[in-house]
Amino acid sequence: MTTKHQSYYVPSQSVWPIVGAIGLFLIASGAGLFVQQLKSGASGGGYVLLVGIAVILFMLVGWFRTVIQESMAGLYSSQMDRSFRQGMSWFIFSEVMFFGAFFGALFYARMFAVPWLGGASNNAMTHEVLWPQFEAIWPLITTPDGTKTQAMPWTGLPLINTIVLLTSSVTLHFAHVSLEKGKRSAILLWLGITVLLGVGFLCLQVEEYRHAYQEIGLTLASGIYGNTFYLLTGFHGMHVTLGTVFLLILFFRVLKGHFTPDKHFAFQAGSWYWHFVDVVWLCLFIFVYVL
Template sequence: MNQQASRYFVPDPSHYPLVGSVALFLLASGAALWMNKYAPGPYVVLAGFAVLLFMLFAWFGRVIGESESGKYNKQVDFSFRWAMSWFIFSEVMFFAAFFGALFYVRVLAVPDLASAEQQLLWPDFSTSWPSAGPKFAEQFTPMHAVGIPLINTLLLLSSGATLTWAHWGLLAGKRDQLKLGLILTIALGLLFISLQAYEYVHAYEELNLKLTTGVYGSTFFMLTGFHGLHVTIGATMLLVIFFRVMAGHFKPDHHFAFEAVAWYWHFVDVVWLCLFVVVYWL
């Protein structure tokens, strides 16, 4: 009796988890060394990153192979759907920690530092956001919402639309529409990342706005930075999907990898909208 033909799929023993653990151990210990200025640090991080890349290639390659050879039935597909939903929920909570920090410093910490109670400590400090705190001596210019951030908002929103258009193509069996939609989405994503990079350079060189610019710089760069990292990961995943489309993968009734990446992309989109409102605009 073949298990794959029945309800369940249970994979064979695998080396990839161990490889992944070695990679993360190297990354963690290497980063700890690097941050404390020990010479081997960068090399250990690099080695860890290489092992991690190898693991990701091999593991995802295996999963893609299993999927294409028809081992994933409806039940496995449903498991993937649950898992991706929960994974995105965990990502939401990760961003929630940083949004929470932003909320806390804006509503509680900075006003408190400027309150009457703290007058003796910080006599000249006034509560106005953006603030880099009472001890930050330099001048800086906060990032304005109108300009690149607004353009970026339009870019990401359009990319969500083009991705959905590509999905319609996949569902209708129109592979050209699928390919074009994916190319457009990836292009919009890359344009977004490029504009973010330009904005960072602009902030550092012209606005004197840095990661070290008090709590405004901290929250601005950590929130937009982690978001940018997620856009980069999302664009990479879209690129993988694009190559798989070119290789003839995905059928109208069996393409959860595409949908998972689309969910992820929309999630990144929503995070950006929140960022645009509370980091840039308000």
């Protein structure tokens, strides 16, 4: 019995990983400088952050283009396809752990730190010494220096954004079903609607941040409630941005006729990622806004 071996394509050295690393470094540095300048009045952090975002977008477009060219040239075998699936699965798992850490921090603050500061677990003496006027309630709308803010209600923009994002999962599913049936016009319609919903979500989130900062005083200086709010919603917004770019590239690939009902893993990968982002937002909406 003879075993038929498949060739496994090994790409040459690429510049895109180092470009991505530089972009992430600029984003991290720019975000830190931007937060500092909110307190000190300095400038420059926002520009570094924007440059980092531009570098990441450039890296995504360039790297995707390279992979698309290799795929269309027929260099990938079925084993390579399995490698892509495993890689995307592990990537999404790492993202689950990423958000799990932030939800864990929120859980610790609400269930342990806040009650402890309020005198729970026979901690009345420490409560009197550290913060005598502290009330163990969530969300904390008063910081230790007496600064007061307001909690972001779950109604209004957060509820609208939840509906928008959940609807986008439905339209993306319809696009996937249309692809499996070979209905290219329907794919473009549903996928285009999904991209527009993603852009709409981001626009509404910008408006929510404007409302939070200018009208209700919910800022990064609003204690642990403000910190966890912007940490979770901000990182989620970044993932929605990347997911929207991903879907937009898929839209243009559909226009070029790249996918078939039997071979469309790139579309599946984008669908997995977008559904994951939607599930994270649903958890975020419940635990950050509602409860």
